[in-house]
Amino acid sequence: LEAFFHYRNVDVSTLKELAKRWKPEAYSSFKKAQKHTALADVHESIEELAHYRTNFLSL
Template sequence: MDDWNLTHHTENGLLDRVRNHGIPMAEAEAMTIEFLREHCIGGISPLCGNTIGQDRRFLRRYMPELHDFFHYRSVDVTSIKQLVDRWYPDLPRATKPAGHRALDDIRGSIAELEHYREHIFRD
């Protein structure tokens, strides 16, 4: 783990939580796939979120079944943000939680996409 991740995840308590209360990775992968199967069909849903290149590399290496559950295409909200910042510089930015925890990040990415849909991708 690099210095940024070590410092950041020590400060936000994630490392302690994983070390003391963590679920084994194989079990977490199986639970995630089970949850996703209740909501979408494997191989169809793209991987979505902010700056998800590293997420996809992690999944490919450590959770290959979960990686393969997703379509090979991605919806990277950060790419949309980069375009909006350049093409619509006067548009107020979407706000996101700063905690960098999975559920908060997911909710933040959804809210950010809703912001862009409301202000940019209108009917």
């Protein structure tokens, strides 16, 4: 399992909290589907990261 992870992993929850405080419009413009299955949560986190990359980090 350790081989799949790297110390440079991105924590999407941290980006979400920063967006909530520093750019609320970027935070509020992402709506979760709330499916709560493991695979759906992974896909949703990837979509959320892409959203914050575009709308919060402007990359």
